[in-house]
Amino acid sequence: xxxxxxxxxxxxETRELNLWYGDFHALKKISVNIRHGLITALIGPSGCGKTTxxxxxxxxxxxxxxxxxxxxxRILRKNIYDPDVDLSELRKSVGMVFQRPNPLPxxxxxxxxxxxxxxxxSRDLRRNRLDQLVESSLREVELWDTVKDRxxxxxxxxxxxxxxKLCIARLLPLKPQVILMxxxxxxxxxxxxxxxxxxxxxxxxxxxxxxxTHNMAQARRTSDxxxxxxxxxxxxxxxxxxxxxKPARKETEMYVEGRYG
Amino acid sequence: MKKFxxxxxxxxxxxxxxxxxxxxxxALSTAALIERDAGAMERVLANEATLDRFQLExxxxxxxxxxxxxxxxKDLRFLLMVxxxxxxxxxxxxxxxxxxxxxxxxxxFTPASPxxxxxxxxxxxxxxxxxxxxxxxxxxxxxAQLVLKSDDEVDQLYSQTFTDLLEDKADDxxxxxxxxxxxxxxxxxxxxxxxATNICEEVxxxxxxxxxxxxx
Numbered sequence: 001x002x003x004x005x006x007x008x009x010x011x012x013e014t015r016e017l018n019l020w021y022g023d024f025h026a027l028k029k030i031s032v033n034i035r036h037g038l039i040t041a042l043i044g045p046s047g048c049g050k051t052t053x054x055x056x057x058x059x060x061x062x063x064x065x066x067x068x069x070x071x072x073x074r075i076l077r078k079n080i081y082d083p084d085v086d087l088s089e090l091r092k093s094v095g096m097v098f099q100r101p102n103p104l105p106x107x108x109x110x111x112x113x114x115x116x117x118x119x120x121x122s123r124d125l126r127r128n129r130l131d132q133l134v135e136s137s138l139r140e141v142e143l144w145d146t147v148k149d150r151x152x153x154x155x156x157x158x159x160x161x162x163x164x165k166l167c168i169a170r171l172l173p174l175k176p177q178v179i180l181m182x183x184x185x186x187x188x189x190x191x192x193x194x195x196x197x198x199x200x201x202x203x204x205x206x207x208x209x210x211x212x213t214h215n216m217a218q219a220r221r222t223s224d225x226x227x228x229x230x231x232x233x234x235x236x237x238x239x240x241x242x243x244x245x246k247p248a249r250k251e252t253e254m255y256v257e258g259r260y261g
Numbered sequence: 262m263k264k265f266x267x268x269x270x271x272x273x274x275x276x277x278x279x280x281x282x283x284x285x286x287x288a289l290s291t292a293a294l295i296e297r298d299a300g301a302m303e304r305v306l307a308n309e310a311t312l313d314r315f316q317l318e319x320x321x322x323x324x325x326x327x328x329x330x331x332x333x334x335k336d337l338r339f340l341l342m343v344x345x346x347x348x349x350x351x352x353x354x355x356x357x358x359x360x361x362x363x364x365x366x367x368x369x370f371t372p373a374s375p376x377x378x379x380x381x382x383x384x385x386x387x388x389x390x391x392x393x394x395x396x397x398x399x400x401x402x403x404x405a406q407l408v409l410k411s412d413d414e415v416d417q418l419y420s421q422t423f424t425d426l427l428e429d430k431a432d433d434x435x436x437x438x439x440x441x442x443x444x445x446x447x448x449x450x451x452x453x454x455x456x457a458t459n460i461c462e463e464v465x466x467x468x469x470x471x472x473x474x475x476x477x
Contacts, residue, residue, distance in 0.1 A: 198264075220330070220331070221265075221329060221330060240329065241324075241328050241329055244328045244329070245328045
């Protein structure tokens, strides 16, 4: 795989990826290439393995006991299960956004700088450098104008939409290549959902975004490519318009037509 | 502007570009008829492939937008009508090509009496195509209604041209051949006017959901 020049197109590559929770076989021989700079949506009925797959990409599943993984996951061409992989480095380059916004109960400013101060010898970071990072990160998520005069306020006082934007902003100083999003709009109202979708669109091209969503309309609207999973298997991976218009597999067709799931 | 709105606007611009190509083909085929301009004929034939590419591209994009955004209300009507208008424009181009073929055959016959009503009919039809596109671009219902009225005039002129040519009792093959070809040209022009009329009916439906087909 490493000799394949086409691999440069991909941020995430898996080969024969299997995962078991105890005896339960949650991911079955998943082989997939996820392209740089695109938004790829993972869809499928509850329990199909999409969140498990997402969490494999930054080895978050290891936090749970009795998880066993076989096969290969390469992020930016590096096998993340190699013994020399530093987990904190991995999670810097693979950021994650969760269902419910989870800002730390500290200031907005400190939320944005938290990752980078934890990951650096703090004396290396001058205040004005941090100020720049906070401003550029908050601007990138279109939050700067709203919060620039109250950066010292507790982040938990923000609206849910603003909190979720902050959770994306705080990944950015770490210069992630990949952003994993696990149902990032499920706690938001329609306006907040639209705002996050707009933000995703702005981030397209700069980051590889892998998003799990139960909302098929959202998958259609936001993603460039779509992966349909069922019972732990990858059934189909295609450009989004193709997957919804002319699915190649019967299982995909029945799912996108709302026949089950 | 939201992404979806931007994508709709981009699609509309592509339809307008296609429309301008179709309109140019109609103008050129009129020039070919009236001025016996052989160069105009070649350009019509060259534009046909462009129009076909537009048709495939615009259809594909309309289907993609319907698939991705599940549009409703006016957005849905717009995309459905774009798919129809696209087909009308392609047929207008086909008729312009047919016209050129008939005109080519016509040129082998003796130059003859003034074409009269046919020239007038072609001029009106060309204006109808232009106005139908403007009605689509600006969602201009008044202009759309004017095009519907013009179609009656074209129908009358067609009927008159048809009768005049049939009544030409000459029995030499040259004149009969010429008359036959002029009838075919007139029929093509009349069909172009019908397509322009259809576009306007589609614009009316797109703008205010009123289905005016078969009602005027």
